[in-house]
Amino acid sequence: MFIRHCSLFATLVLTLSVASVAPAAPQLPALVPQPAHLAIPEAASAFTLTADTAIVVVDSAFTREAEFAAKELRLVTGLPLPVVQEGEGGIRFERSTEALPREGYTLTVSETAVTIAASDPAGAFYGYQTVRQLLPPQVYAKRLQEGIVWEMPACTIADAPRLAWRGLMVDDVRHFIGGDGIRQMIDVMAAHKMNTLHWHLTDDQGWRIEIRKYPELITKGAIRDNSAKPRDRWRPDGKPYGPYFYTQAEIRAIVAYAAERHITIVPEIEMPGHALALLSAFPELSCTGGPFKPRWLWGVEPDILCAGNDAVFPFMKDILDEVMLLFPSKFIHLGGDEAPKDRWNVCEKCQKRIQEKGLRNSHHLQTWFIQQFADYLEANDRHLIGWDEILEGGLPSGAAVMSWRGMKGGIAAAKMGHPVVMAPNDFCYLDYGQGIENDPYEYNIANVPLRKVYTMNPTDGIPEMMHRYIIGVQGNLWSEYIWDAADQQWKAWPRAAAIAEIGWTPQDKRQWKTFAEAMERDYQRLKVLGINAAPADLTP
Numbered sequence: 001m002f003i004r005h006c007s008l009f010a011t012l013v014l015t016l017s018v019a020s021v022a023p024a025a026p027q028l029p030a031l032v033p034q035p036a037h038l039a040i041p042e043a044a045s046a047f048t049l050t051a052d053t054a055i056v057v058v059d060s061a062f063t064r065e066a067e068f069a070a071k072e073l074r075l076v077t078g079l080p081l082p083v084v085q086e087g088e089g090g091i092r093f094e095r096s097t098e099a100l101p102r103e104g105y106t107l108t109v110s111e112t113a114v115t116i117a118a119s120d121p122a123g124a125f126y127g128y129q130t131v132r133q134l135l136p137p138q139v140y141a142k143r144l145q146e147g148i149v150w151e152m153p154a155c156t157i158a159d160a161p162r163l164a165w166r167g168l169m170v171d172d173v174r175h176f177i178g179g180d181g182i183r184q185m186i187d188v189m190a191a192h193k194m195n196t197l198h199w200h201l202t203d204d205q206g207w208r209i210e211i212r213k214y215p216e217l218i219t220k221g222a223i224r225d226n227s228a229k230p231r232d233r234w235r236p237d238g239k240p241y242g243p244y245f246y247t248q249a250e251i252r253a254i255v256a257y258a259a260e261r262h263i264t265i266v267p268e269i270e271m272p273g274h275a276l277a278l279l280s281a282f283p284e285l286s287c288t289g290g291p292f293k294p295r296w297l298w299g300v301e302p303d304i305l306c307a308g309n310d311a312v313f314p315f316m317k318d319i320l321d322e323v324m325l326l327f328p329s330k331f332i333h334l335g336g337d338e339a340p341k342d343r344w345n346v347c348e349k350c351q352k353r354i355q356e357k358g359l360r361n362s363h364h365l366q367t368w369f370i371q372q373f374a375d376y377l378e379a380n381d382r383h384l385i386g387w388d389e390i391l392e393g394g395l396p397s398g399a400a401v402m403s404w405r406g407m408k409g410g411i412a413a414a415k416m417g418h419p420v421v422m423a424p425n426d427f428c429y430l431d432y433g434q435g436i437e438n439d440p441y442e443y444n445i446a447n448v449p450l451r452k453v454y455t456m457n458p459t460d461g462i463p464e465m466m467h468r469y470i471i472g473v474q475g476n477l478w479s480e481y482i483w484d485a486a487d488q489q490w491k492a493w494p495r496a497a498a499i500a501e502i503g504w505t506p507q508d509k510r511q512w513k514t515f516a517e518a519m520e521r522d523y524q525r526l527k528v529l530g531i532n533a534a535p536a537d538l539t540p
């Protein structure tokens with residue numbers, strides 16, 4: 001592993017222990033997430049960006065990351081920062097002499113040079129993200145900042161993520177956030193080394209992704225008659241909502257924007273439940289034949305896709321074909337949650353399917369249904385991920401599980417050798433309240449303050465030999481009580497920063513006190529980024 005073979009790491013441990021016995025330990029830079037290994041020289045010094053600083057791409061594999069950094073830094077600093085292939089000093093993008101883990105990097109800041117070394121472009125990008133955090137928070141602005149000394153403290157860092165999937169889910173269905181809000185979220189995620197945006201695009205209340213073959217999904221599925229009245233989930237507000245959706249061109253642009261920031265977008269196309277917007281356009285794919293309209297009420301809808309209707313499978317595969325063309329993600333999320341079996345239990349076609357396939361009951365029918373799509377995705381070199389309900393009739397082969405009803409489902413799936421992303425609602429549902437008095441955005445189903453989120457450990461309760469199946473951690477932003485990007489940001493930050501640190505920092509290096517202190521500075525970054533972050537108790 002990284003740690004064993006990394007001589008820089010060995011040097012660091014030594015430096016760190018020397019530094020920790022010194023009487024006046026230098027102040028730690030406020031990094032979020034905390035790096036795996038950090039050392040600060042006893043004699044403080046700094047690197048300052050000047051008119052003479054160049055960005056040196058020592059290894060051309062990192063040209064895109066170097067150009068990206070140069071573009072951002074030029075904009076805020078007004079310095080020329082030319083990207084060059086050779087030369088001493090400057091901000092250097094090098095290939096690591098040792099093989100680092102995926103997304104890992106080392107960073108050395110001295111008075112004369114800033115050296116980022118990595119084994120893959122993502123690592124180079126994260127090295128740059130750390131550089132940005134070492135600079136004054138104004139570096140996060142999107143226009144020229146005058147009168148700032150662009151200085152960063154000397155330090156040595158060896159860093160790599162604990163987990164491969166450091167995610168946030170945004171729900172663009174219950175309320176539509178739109179491209180600008182998504183891009184802003186991507187910016188902040190990247191700044192915190194998060195790499196997966198799970199995009200919830202279809203549900204009972206709306207269909208938000210253009211599918212060329214079936215335009216009715218938009219004409220009939222992207223608009224609903226009402227929304228639930230704010231603070232009153234049972235009464236309609238009387239205003240049509242929509243049509244709101246993303247064209248394929250908009251989606252391509254957002255996917256490319258995310259990719260530039262090393263973020264993968266995992267789309268979610270819900271099935272067999274949470275599909276009423278689809279059924280409003282194609283009622284013949286339900287058990288009863290409809291008619292239907294997109295739901296305006298929140299909650300769980302009994303009408304779902306009919307598992308006995310043969311037409312459902314080619315139809316959903318047509319949709320997935322277009323989805324796979326838009327999203328290069330290896331994982332495609334197919335939902336699978338909250339699919340009541342009321343209709344299937346009395347539907348002749350569904351019951352016939354159960355008999356013909358020798359299935360035990362409707363839960364096993366759901367497993368069979370999901371398996372059709374797991375196989376289809378595998379045949380296309382993709383993998384299915386679904387909510388933990390996909391375990392209920394036996395886990396389809398090849399499927400990854402996103403554990404939301406606590407960690408139980410994830411633990412069970414890991415024990416069966418399936419990949420798991422932990423997103424337990426009692427720690428990771430960022431739409432829940434955060435313990436703020438008179439919070440205008442409060443959703444009182446539960447209270448999950450920052451400090452509670454931080455205590456979550458995604459491998460709790462899992463035997464060590466199975467930790468490798470826990471591929472990630474994710475915060476979820478359901479949008480029943482999120483109206484727009486500003487609300488979404490209020491819910492997300494700072495709690496998503498805790499999720500980022502859970503996913504990145506080794507468990508034994510995580511400390512609330514260090515995180516809370518770093519968050520004081522991180523608030524300044526969030527502010528410069530224009531993020532409507534919520535206050536949080538940062539008492540050590």
Ligand code: ACM
Nearest residue numbers: 337338387404478
């Ligand atoms: C979920 O919250 N229904 C996945």
Ligand code: ZN
Nearest residue numbers: 287306347350
């Ligand atoms: Zn049916």
